[in-house]
Amino acid sequence: MKNILILSFFLTLFYWNTNAQKLHLETHLFPSLAYQNTFETGYNGTAFAIEYQKTLTSDWDLLTGLEYSFVGWGNQGLVELGLSRNLMKKEKLSLNAELTLLNGLAWFRPKSLYVWGGMVGVTLAWNVRKRSSLTLGTGIRYTQCPAYKDYSRIYSYLDIPIHIGWQIDLEKDE
Amino acid sequence: MKKTYFLSILCYLFFQTSCSYLPEEIAINESILINENRDYIEITPEGETYSETALLFYPGGLVDPHAYIEMLTQFATNDEGHKVIIAKMPANLAVLAANKGAKLSEEFTGINRWIVAGHSLGGAMACTLVENNPDTFDGLILMAAYPASSTDLTDWNGSVLSLFASNDNFTTQEEIDDSKERLPSPIELNAIEDFTESTQGESIFHQIEGGIHSYFGSYGLQKDDGEPTISQEAQQAETTLWMQRFFEVNNW
Numbered sequence: 001m002k003n004i005l006i007l008s009f010f011l012t013l014f015y016w017n018t019n020a021q022k023l024h025l026e027t028h029l030f031p032s033l034a035y036q037n038t039f040e041t042g043y044n045g046t047a048f049a050i051e052y053q054k055t056l057t058s059d060w061d062l063l064t065g066l067e068y069s070f071v072g073w074g075n076q077g078l079v080e081l082g083l084s085r086n087l088m089k090k091e092k093l094s095l096n097a098e099l100t101l102l103n104g105l106a107w108f109r110p111k112s113l114y115v116w117g118g119m120v121g122v123t124l125a126w127n128v129r130k131r132s133s134l135t136l137g138t139g140i141r142y143t144q145c146p147a148y149k150d151y152s153r154i155y156s157y158l159d160i161p162i163h164i165g166w167q168i169d170l171e172k173d174e
Numbered sequence: 175m176k177k178t179y180f181l182s183i184l185c186y187l188f189f190q191t192s193c194s195y196l197p198e199e200i201a202i203n204e205s206i207l208i209n210e211n212r213d214y215i216e217i218t219p220e221g222e223t224y225s226e227t228a229l230l231f232y233p234g235g236l237v238d239p240h241a242y243i244e245m246l247t248q249f250a251t252n253d254e255g256h257k258v259i260i261a262k263m264p265a266n267l268a269v270l271a272a273n274k275g276a277k278l279s280e281e282f283t284g285i286n287r288w289i290v291a292g293h294s295l296g297g298a299m300a301c302t303l304v305e306n307n308p309d310t311f312d313g314l315i316l317m318a319a320y321p322a323s324s325t326d327l328t329d330w331n332g333s334v335l336s337l338f339a340s341n342d343n344f345t346t347q348e349e350i351d352d353s354k355e356r357l358p359s360p361i362e363l364n365a366i367e368d369f370t371e372s373t374q375g376e377s378i379f380h381q382i383e384g385g386i387h388s389y390f391g392s393y394g395l396q397k398d399d400g401e402p403t404i405s406q407e408a409q410q411a412e413t414t415l416w417m418q419r420f421f422e423v424n425n426w
Binding site: 032035038040042043044045046068070072073074075107108109110111112113150151152153154157 | 188192193194195196197199208210211212213238240262264265266394
């Protein structure tokens, strides 16, 4: 699992050093559906994320990012790695479907604990200026901190994330 | 380059100040009812009956709430038996949800009296909770904690027990002494044998000799804390003994 984390980290660094196309600054809210095997709605936490999106083909983008969040087990830092597919594009609006893998650490002393997860969702971008857009997204997100089961009966959450953010187009004008 | 260094240092400091202390690994005793959901950990004493007075606990800042299960299980399973609710806080910081206890106290049937307790930052926020909801709580237990300078409980008619440790480097004797002017009538007690009467409208102060800040929970030693001269078990045993007496003398 640690290898996946390291690989994700270096992939993120790699794409930060290439010609990234879009930069997202986002706040994620985590209304929650369930924890472990218990379906009980509630609120799981909040995240702040910075993401880069790079075009792969006309419809597909690669998505990488870093997220700080506080959730049920405390504070954590996650690396995001995913794909985004354009579903619709109109004059000022665009809609994308996203699939993201999450790897990182829940920040504890004396040792941090590995966290993994995944998220699928859609993001609507509304172009408000020449190169920047407001974004709003939702989806479904699962996260698990396997080693936290030594301390707690709750070590996984199923959330309905709501993303609100700002997207900046970094692509040069042609 | 300067920006990179600055950002790296900033990230490192942020990481360092956001790490929570993990509890020492505990084997959860299945014979004790410990329920847990996203908002709290509930410790219910064995047996069909237990007191109608329950304890609500606020954990210390950046300390995992499970680090208090061991000590509070000792308290919950005393003679009469008391339900204990350990509140889970966002980012493990009670300052982000100081009034959470008011909502939690409404969730349980069969409980007609609530005592709130807290360790360190959790204790300071328990004082804020009581200040904002003076009629909801009858008692307040502080462990290495004191009310913030903006919190004044001098006119509160509840009972206060303040336990602090002699070798604590985070909550000092001087800070505890300063806090006395913000709590109901202060009384210092050294021996538990002197703790015999109801404490309504009073604050009982007791110093645990040789104790330290982190031994109020079970999360090992805290960086920059003092040197303990008693064991964690001894400090927690003394803490629960005084808590139990606090409940007994007030007929809770």
